[in-house]
Amino acid sequence: MGKLKWEPNKQWRGIFVQVAETEQHFFYKYEGKIFVQSKTGPINERIPYCYACGTEAKVVERTVPIWDGPFPCSGSGRVESYFAFYCSTCDPQPSSGTIRDIKINK
Numbered sequence: 001m002g003k004l005k006w007e008p009n010k011q012w013r014g015i016f017v018q019v020a021e022t023e024q025h026f027f028y029k030y031e032g033k034i035f036v037q038s039k040t041g042p043i044n045e046r047i048p049y050c051y052a053c054g055t056e057a058k059v060v061e062r063t064v065p066i067w068d069g070p071f072p073c074s075g076s077g078r079v080e081s082y083f084a085f086y087c088s089t090c091d092p093q094p095s096s097g098t099i100r101d102i103k104i105n106k
């Protein structure tokens with residue numbers, strides 16, 4: 001781990017992360033936690049997992065209304081989605097948002 005070179009300001013599926021890689025793995029650093037993704041092997045083994053505990057990672061999707069109208073809380077009704085990495089073992093239950101499984105389809 002010590003030799004990893006972290007690149008800041010990257011995005012993985014809408015999640016803002018730092019990314020590092022080795023020949024075999026991608027590493028995603030998110031809010032102090034690290035998630036690891038294998039570059040090889042069957043699809044179902046390429047779902048990122050929590051570096052600390054090995055639990056398969058999930059994402060939390062939060063939607064935030066965009067108030068782009070002229071008055072407070074007015075506008076088009078548009079929402080924007082924000083995504084966060086989530087480990088169901090290490091992280092507390094999120095207070096808002098929807099927990100989604102990560103699907104790898106390639």
Ligand SMILES: [Zn+2]
Binds near residue numbers: 050051054055087091
């Ligand atoms: Zn964990």
